[in-house]
Structure formats: C-alpha cells, structure tokens
Amino acid sequence: MKSIQCPWAKFIQAFAISSLCINAVAAEEEAKQTKEEDFERIEVVGYRWFPEAVGLTGRYDLSREFLDYRSQGNGNITDMLTFLPGVQVSEDSFAVEQQAEIRSQLISISGAKPWQTGFYLDGMSNNSRIDPNSSNRSPSSINDVQGHPQAFFVNQALVGKVTVYDSNIPARFSGFSGGVVDVESRDAEQTPWLKINWRTSKSDWNQYQYIDNRADLQEEPEDYEPVEVELPDFSKQTVSVTGSIPLAPGHSVMLSASKTTSEIGEISLLEPVTTKRDSVSAMLSYNWTDGWFDKLSASVSYSPYEGDYILTDIKDSDFSLEGGGRQAKVSIEDTLGDWSISSSLGYSYSENSRSAFPAFRPWYRAAGKDWGIDSGGTPFSVEGGYGNLDKTQTSGNWNTDAQYKPFQWIGANHDLSLGFSAQSTTIERLRNRTGLVYNGPYRDANIYCRGYNFDCIEQSYHVPLDELADSLGGNIDLSNPEHLQAYSENLKTRGQFFRYRRVYPIENISVEMKELSAYVDDAVEWDNLRLRLGLRADYNDFLENIDIAPRIQLGYDLFGNGDSLLTAGVNRYYDANLITYKLREARRPYITQLRSINAGVVGDWQTSNEVPRFRYLFNNVSTPYSDEFSLAWKQRFFGGLLSLKGVKRWQRDQLARGDSFEEDGLTFVEQVNGGKGTYERLTLSYQYRWNQHEFWFHTSWSDNLTSSESYDSGVDLVPEDEIVALRSARTGSSRDIKLISQDDLTRLNEDFSRPLTANFSLHSEWTEALRTSVNISYQGAYESAVNTQSFYQEDKREVCTDCGDIDLAYPLFVQTELPARTLINTAIHYDVPLFDRALQLTLEVDNLLNSRTHHITYGQAGIETGRSYWVGFSYTMD
Numbered sequence: 001m002k003s004i005q006c007p008w009a010k011f012i013q014a015f016a017i018s019s020l021c022i023n024a025v026a027a028e029e030e031a032k033q034t035k036e037e038d039f040e041r042i043e044v045v046g047y048r049w050f051p052e053a054v055g056l057t058g059r060y061d062l063s064r065e066f067l068d069y070r071s072q073g074n075g076n077i078t079d080m081l082t083f084l085p086g087v088q089v090s091e092d093s094f095a096v097e098q099q100a101e102i103r104s105q106l107i108s109i110s111g112a113k114p115w116q117t118g119f120y121l122d123g124m125s126n127n128s129r130i131d132p133n134s135s136n137r138s139p140s141s142i143n144d145v146q147g148h149p150q151a152f153f154v155n156q157a158l159v160g161k162v163t164v165y166d167s168n169i170p171a172r173f174s175g176f177s178g179g180v181v182d183v184e185s186r187d188a189e190q191t192p193w194l195k196i197n198w199r200t201s202k203s204d205w206n207q208y209q210y211i212d213n214r215a216d217l218q219e220e221p222e223d224y225e226p227v228e229v230e231l232p233d234f235s236k237q238t239v240s241v242t243g244s245i246p247l248a249p250g251h252s253v254m255l256s257a258s259k260t261t262s263e264i265g266e267i268s269l270l271e272p273v274t275t276k277r278d279s280v281s282a283m284l285s286y287n288w289t290d291g292w293f294d295k296l297s298a299s300v301s302y303s304p305y306e307g308d309y310i311l312t313d314i315k316d317s318d319f320s321l322e323g324g325g326r327q328a329k330v331s332i333e334d335t336l337g338d339w340s341i342s343s344s345l346g347y348s349y350s351e352n353s354r355s356a357f358p359a360f361r362p363w364y365r366a367a368g369k370d371w372g373i374d375s376g377g378t379p380f381s382v383e384g385g386y387g388n389l390d391k392t393q394t395s396g397n398w399n400t401d402a403q404y405k406p407f408q409w410i411g412a413n414h415d416l417s418l419g420f421s422a423q424s425t426t427i428e429r430l431r432n433r434t435g436l437v438y439n440g441p442y443r444d445a446n447i448y449c450r451g452y453n454f455d456c457i458e459q460s461y462h463v464p465l466d467e468l469a470d471s472l473g474g475n476i477d478l479s480n481p482e483h484l485q486a487y488s489e490n491l492k493t494r495g496q497f498f499r500y501r502r503v504y505p506i507e508n509i510s511v512e513m514k515e516l517s518a519y520v521d522d523a524v525e526w527d528n529l530r531l532r533l534g535l536r537a538d539y540n541d542f543l544e545n546i547d548i549a550p551r552i553q554l555g556y557d558l559f560g561n562g563d564s565l566l567t568a569g570v571n572r573y574y575d576a577n578l579i580t581y582k583l584r585e586a587r588r589p590y591i592t593q594l595r596s597i598n599a600g601v602v603g604d605w606q607t608s609n610e611v612p613r614f615r616y617l618f619n620n621v622s623t624p625y626s627d628e629f630s631l632a633w634k635q636r637f638f639g640g641l642l643s644l645k646g647v648k649r650w651q652r653d654q655l656a657r658g659d660s661f662e663e664d665g666l667t668f669v670e671q672v673n674g675g676k677g678t679y680e681r682l683t684l685s686y687q688y689r690w691n692q693h694e695f696w697f698h699t700s701w702s703d704n705l706t707s708s709e710s711y712d713s714g715v716d717l718v719p720e721d722e723i724v725a726l727r728s729a730r731t732g733s734s735r736d737i738k739l740i741s742q743d744d745l746t747r748l749n750e751d752f753s754r755p756l757t758a759n760f761s762l763h764s765e766w767t768e769a770l771r772t773s774v775n776i777s778y779q780g781a782y783e784s785a786v787n788t789q790s791f792y793q794e795d796k797r798e799v800c801t802d803c804g805d806i807d808l809a810y811p812l813f814v815q816t817e818l819p820a821r822t823l824i825n826t827a828i829h830y831d832v833p834l835f836d837r838a839l840q841l842t843l844e845v846d847n848l849l850n851s852r853t854h855h856i857t858y859g860q861a862g863i864e865t866g867r868s869y870w871v872g873f874s875y876t877m878d
Contacts, residue, residue: 128393324351
C-alpha cells in the first residue's frame with residue numbers, strides 16, 4: 001500500500017523550520033543594523049554570498065567564498081550550479097549507480113540540451129565537439145564512446161569565480177544556444193598561501209530504499225517475488241592541494257592539483273569484481289605584472305579521466321574509458337592609448353576513447369558455454385565487448401578583446417568593446433580493429449562448423465556415444481531419466497552457431513573545421529535609460545554560413561537610484577556543434593551479415609542486400625539557432641533583492657532526419673533543418689541578508705516543447721543500433737508499442753524539463769568557527785519516457801529471407817508520469833584551532849530527510865538513493 005503526500009509539504013515544513021531558526025538567533029543579537037546598512041555591506045564591501053545583482057544581463061556570480069561553503073559533492077564545478085534558476089539536472093543523476101560515479105553532472109540551462117551550453121575556462125572554450133550528445137549513452141555503447149559536453153572536468157579547488165548566464169547573454173560569447181558557464185581560475189597572488197583539502201564518501205554510510213512498481217504493468221496486480229538487488233558498494237575520496245607563491249615583485253605562481261577516485265565493488269558471474277574511476281584536475285599558472293605589459297599570464301592544465309568498467313555477468317567484458325585532456329594558454333593585458341587590450345593564444349587536446357575486446361557473442365547457455373546466469377527467460381552465456389574506439393579533439397585559437405575608455409556621445413555615456421577570434425579544430429576517429437557484434441544464436445546437435453570455431457561450436461562428448469550406449473545396455477533412451485542424466489553429463493559442448501552479425505569496419509577519419517568570429521558591444525547610459533547594443537558574426541568552413549547574431553538589451557531605472565530596473569532583451573544564439581556533423585558524415589557504416597545452415601553444414605557469412613548501409617549528408621544545411629525575448633524587473637525590496645523574469649525562446653532550424661536515396665550500394669540520409677521547438681520560463685526570486693544569515697528563494701515555471709518532421713516517419717531508414725521501442729500507453733499490449741529512432745526519442749523524451757521548480761538556500765555564520773548551508777529543492781511532476789530495463793522483440797525476417805524467423809530485441813521505453821520530489825541538502829563547516837590556524841572540518845548531508853527521489857518509476861523495481869554523506873577537512877597556511 002502506498003501513501004500519498006502533498007509534494008509541497010516537505011518544502012513548506014523545511015522553509016518554516018529554517019525561518020524559525022533565523023528568528024531565534026536574531027532575538028539574541030544585541031547590535032542590530034538597518035536594512036539599508038546591510039545592503040550597503042553587500043554591495044560596497046563586496047561580502048555577498050548569493051549571486052544575483054541588478055543589471056541588464058541574466059547573470060549569476062558565484063564567488064570563491066560562496067563556493068567554499070556550499071555542498072561540493074564530487075567537487076566538479078558544474079555539480080555546484082544545480083540550484084540556480086533555469087538550471088536543471090538529468091533524471092539519470094538520481095540513479096543509484098550514479099552515486100558511485102565521479103563524472104561531472106549534466107546540466108541544462110534555459111531548456112537546452114547539455115551540449116548546447118557554452119563552457120569556458122579562462123576565456124577558452126571547454127566544450128567537447130567530439131560528440132557531446134553521446135553523454136546520455138551507456139558506457140557500453142556499441143558504435144560510440146560515452147562522451148560529455150565538457151572537454152575535461154574542472155574541480156572547484158582551482159576555481160576563483162564562476163559566472164552563469166541564462167538569458168541576455170553578451171555578444172562576446174558564442175557557440176551555444178542554451179546558457180554559458182564562464183569559469184575563472186584562481187589568480188596567482190603576491191601573498192603566499194597553501195590549502196590542503198581531503199574529503200570522502202562511502203556507501204556503507206548511506207541509506208537506500210527498495211521500490212517495486214512492477215504491478216503497474218498488469219491490469220490485475222499480482223504478487224511478485226522481490227528482485228535480487230545488489231546494494232551499492234563504493235568508496236570515493238578527493239584530495240586537493242592549492243596555493244600561490246610570489247617569486248619576486250610582480251612575479252607569482254599558482255598551483256592547484258586535485259584527484260578524485262572511486263572504487264566500486266560489483267558482482268559479476270557470482271564473483272566479486274572491483275572497478276575504479278580516476279579524475280585529475282590540475283593547473284599551473286604564472287603572472288607577471290608591471291613588466292613589458294600591464295599583465296602577462298601563462299597557464300597549463302592537465303585533467304585526464306579514466307574509468308575501468310565491466311559488462312555485468314558477461315565474460316571477458318572488462319573495458320576502460322579514457323577522457324579529459326590538457327590545455328595551455330598565454331595571454332597579455334595592456335593599454336594602448338585609449339584602448340585596453342586583452343589577447344591570448346591557446347591550445348587544447350582532449351579525447352574520448354575506449355579499450356575493449358573486439359567481439360560481442362551472446363551464446364545460449366549450454367554445455368561448453370555454461371557460465372551464464374539464469375535471470376529468467378532464455379538463459380544466455382555472453383562474452384566479449386565492443387572493441388577499441390579512439391576519438392580525439394585538437395584545437396588552437398587566438399582571441400583578442402579591446403575596450404575603449406568610457407566616453408560621451410550624443411548626450412549619452414558609452415562603454416564600447418569589440419573582439420576578434422580565430423579557431424582551428426581537428427577531430428579524429430580511429431577504430432584499429434574490426435568490431436563484431438553477434439546475434440541470433442541457433443542450436444543444433446549435428447552442425448559442422450568447417451573450422452570457424454570463433455562463432456560456431458560443434459557438439460562434442462566426453463566419451464563417444466557408442467561407448468556410452470554400451471554402458472547403458474546397448475542404446476540410449478532419452479525418455480529414461482537415468483539415460484537422460486547420463487547423456488547430459490557426457491555432453492562436453494552443445495552445438496550452436498550465430499546466424500546474424502554486424503561488422504564495424506576499421507576507421508581512420510580526420511575532419512577539420514576553421515572558424516572566424518567578430519563582435520561589437522556598446523553599453524549606453526542616458527539619464528535613466530540603459531541600453532546594450534551587441535552584434536556578433538561567426539563563420540565556419542563546413543557549412544560556409546555567416547551567422548549574424550544580434551544581442552540587444554534595454555533597461556530603465558525607474559527612480560534613477562539603481563534600486564529598480566525594468567529590462568527587456570532580444571537576442572539570437574547559434575549552436576556550434578558543427579564539426580560533430582562533419583565527423584558523422586565521414587563515418588563508415590556497419591555491414592550486416594547473415595548465414596544459414598544446410599544439411600548440418602554452416603554456410604559462409606553473406607552480406608545482406610536487404611539491410612541498408614547508412615551514410616549521413618549535411619548539404620545545404622543552416623546553422624541551428626535560438627531566438628530569445630526576455631522581460632525582467634529587479635527591485636531592491638526591504639533590504640533585499642526581488643526579481644521577476646520571463647524568458648521565451650524559439651528553437652529554429654534544428655537538425656532532423658530528412659529524405660534518403662541509394663547510390664553505390666549505400667543509403668544516404670540527408671539531414672535537414674526540420675526540427676523546431678519553444679521554451680518559456682517565468683522565475684520569481686528574492687534574496688535577503690539579515691545579520692549573519694542570508695537566504696535566497698526562487699521558483700520557476702517552464703514549458704519545453706520540441707518537434708521534428710522525422711517523427712512518425714518509421715524506422716526503415718534508421719540503422720539497427722539506433723532503434724528503440726516506445727510504449728505510448730500504460731498497458732501491456734504490444735499494439736501500443738512502436739519502433740522509433742534514438743534521436744526522435746530524445747526529442748520526445750525531454751529530460752531536464754520539470755515544469756515547476758523551487759529552491760530555498762540559507763547560509764548562516766553562527767560564530768566565527770561555525771557556518772552552515774541548507775538547500776531545499778523541489779521539482780514538480782512531469783511526463784517522460786523511461787527505460788524499463790527490458791526488451792521488445794520484433795520479427796525481422798526481411799533481413800534474410802532464407803534464415804527463417806529472426807527476432808531482434810530493442811530497448812523498451814514507456815511513457816509515464818514522473819512524480820514530484822523534494823530534497824534537502826546541508827553542509828556544516830567547523831573550524832578547530834591548530835598551530836595558530838584553523839583546521840576546518842566539514843560534513844555534507846544530501847537528502848537529509850531520506851526522501852524518495854522517484855527514480856524508480858512506472859513498471860520498475862530497484863533501489864533508490866536516500867540520505868548520503870561526505871566528510872572531510874581542509875587546512876590553510878598563509
């Protein structure tokens with residue numbers, strides 16, 4: 001029996017408790033400041049935990065102090081941005097298996113896909129263009145490698161400041177149609193200091209809940225035996241060393257190095273197995289001031305990621321994923337007459353690669369292939385993997401920004417800036433050995449493999465059947481239980497072979513794209529009017545389009561004192577994942593092969609003429625873009641800041657599958673600008689500081705719609721390894737199931753799209769030694785397609801008319817409603833005196849009330865995460 005609770009109940013309860021705590025502390029304060037004085041402390045002195053301020057752009061500034069006192073989780077900087085308005089995380093981030101992982105979380109800003117976010121580190125792009133949309137794929141994806149929108153992960157230890165833009169984004173940023181995450185590293189200082197930090201989290205400390213919703217799949221609920229589930233078993237830790245050293249007057253060096261590891265215990269084929277993940281984030285930077293230039297900076301960073309994985313209950317399936325990379329940059333800042341110039345040269349390299357056994361073979365479990373686990377249905381003994389696949393990205397870029405000194409013209413104050421950039425990016429894809437994925441096993445006692453023993457096994461016995469028959473009285477009677485047992489025990493290998501396989505050929509592909517960009521931006525002030533006129537132009541030699549993007553923001557200061565600002569914005573943002581399409585166009589298609597059996601003799605592999613071989617074309621395609629219109633009102637209110645913001649976006653010219661044609665034995669699928677969508681959001685927020693407590697509350701309503709002309713067009717022109725099954729209704733009937741492409745599923749299954757969200761953050765400094773942070777988040781219910789972890793089989797006899805029935809299995813998704821959830825996270829920091837300095841002890845508690853995440857939903861059974869902990873310490877010497 002299930003209980004039902006109002007989704008807002010926990011949120012309101014926690015809000016009330018937090019408010020009571022603030023009032024109780026305030027009653028004991030003897031010295032009180034006015035609200036105006038509090039606000040001046042925030043704005044003038046610069047002590048401001050919370051990120052929103054009055055201005056034209058939709059920006060949120062996260063200071064170093066703010067980052068120090070929030071929950072840090074795995075330490076990746078994007079993991080600490082999930083509480084911001086307009087930012088949503090993937091539903092998969094709540095999966096129990098993700099708790100052991102250390103990869104940076106996927107985030108969506110203003111309804112866009114994660115890869116449509118612009119990630120910057122010290123002015124250089126940190127976006128991976130290898131195929132960032134593959135981040136939502138399994139680590140064991142067949143013809144690709146699980147990627148990530150970021151080229152490498154940035155640990156919070158090396159960060160000095162983060163600025164997040166969700167609307168009205170300045171013209172100096174490009175290569176996105178969602179939002180921007182602009183990270184600035186710590187600066188090398190003339191004052192020496194060193195900080196050591198260590199944190200850890202273990203599964204033994206955490207709480208978990210078993211949820212069984214399988215009865216949802218039946219019209220008449222039945223009692224089910226509990227699923228045998230494996231509790232998470234992991235140990236994570238992160239250690240970092242960060243410091244700055246002055247070398248001489250005007251010369252200083254900053255070093256930050258952190259390493260996060262996770263050791264994960266798993267059970268595979270009834271044996272314990274330990275897998276491991278490692279992520280390094282390191283940077284060395286040098287500053288020279290008052291020399292040849294106003295400032296000369298140089299930095300190198302090294303941020304590799306490596307994960308060792310297995311395919312559970314599959315023999316010889318261990319594989320590794322390698323990601324991350326390195327970056328180098330040299331920049332100067334100088335003044336030339338009335339211009340302030342900033343120019344930089346940069347280089348970056350990143351990879352997204354896999355090392356694995358090159359063949360995947362799902363045998364029937366039988367004598368000679370008997371290691372499989374009986375998991376219900378037809379038992380299999382599966383072995384192997386999906387082969388090596390290396391993908392790399394190399395980029396070189398030059399950026400120059402110039403800002404003219406403020407001046408007056410036509411009675412208005414102007415702040416003019418402009419910039420130029422050039423970039424060359426090369427992506428390589430290498431498969432150094434043919435990959436084989438088998439399917440369709442077939443059993444026969446009398447098969448003859450003709451020496452092809454890799455994918456065929458002949459029946460054999462420990463002793464010849466004649467000798468066995470003699471020992472049983474002259475003949476073998478399989479209807480006799482004793483004879484049947486003797487025959488089974490004498491069986492050494494059961495005859496079987498594969499009738500179907502996909503062949504992934506050797507590849508060595510290199511694609512290159514060059515880009516040129518320029519922008520101009522003028523911030524104008526005239527009496528109470530604020531105007532920002534921006535224009536950006538981008539060109540690339542792949543699509544050969546010149547993309548013009550206006551960025552125009554208008555503001556009006558109602559009373560001329562900076563306390564009340566009305567703003568409006570009209571902006572255009574272009575995607576920049578173009579080289580990914582160029583790589584996809586050059587990829588070699590897989591080959592489908594089949595073979596039959598005749599009089600017990602296994603035939604040769606024959607390439608199927610019925611199964612198309614696909615290539616993709618991107619001819620005469622426009623660059624996808626989004627148009628944005630925004631309205632906002634920001635008001636200083638009772639010593640705090642009240643904000644009301646509305647954002648509307650139109651996603652235009654999105655790429656989708658178009659027509660196809662056959663040529664030279666290949667089926668070419670044209671990509672067209674047939675996709676479109678809309679996004680709208682209304683956000684109300686209020687932040688307020690009272691004595692040593694500061695809170696920020698915001699709530700958002702949003703609607704995210706995406707469509708494509710390719711939906712409902714069938715899967716005849718979709719490769720087999722890109723097809724899934726979708727059940728559109730909550731019934732067990734196969735009539736409600738249709739096959740669709742993964743691309744169309746992504747468009748229909750809008751992740752990151754909870755329509756109603758709310759967040760309450762409270763930071764408190766109780767004493768000089770004790771500080772706390774509480775964050776309460778609410779995500780409302782919405783409809784989505786969820787993976788049932790089961791398969792739907794459909795007859796595919798058309799691929800081989802001589803092979804009989806061939807049923808191919810496709811992952812089954814079902815359309816359902818995901819319930820709302822309310823989660824409370826808290827962090828406690830306490831300083832203990834040690835050697836005239838403070839040893840800071842930290843405790844982070846996620847899901848404080850052990851609430852349901854509702855990740856296990858309709859028709860599923862499994863484990864959900866509950867309360868979890870991170871503990872650690874840091875010590876600073878200065």
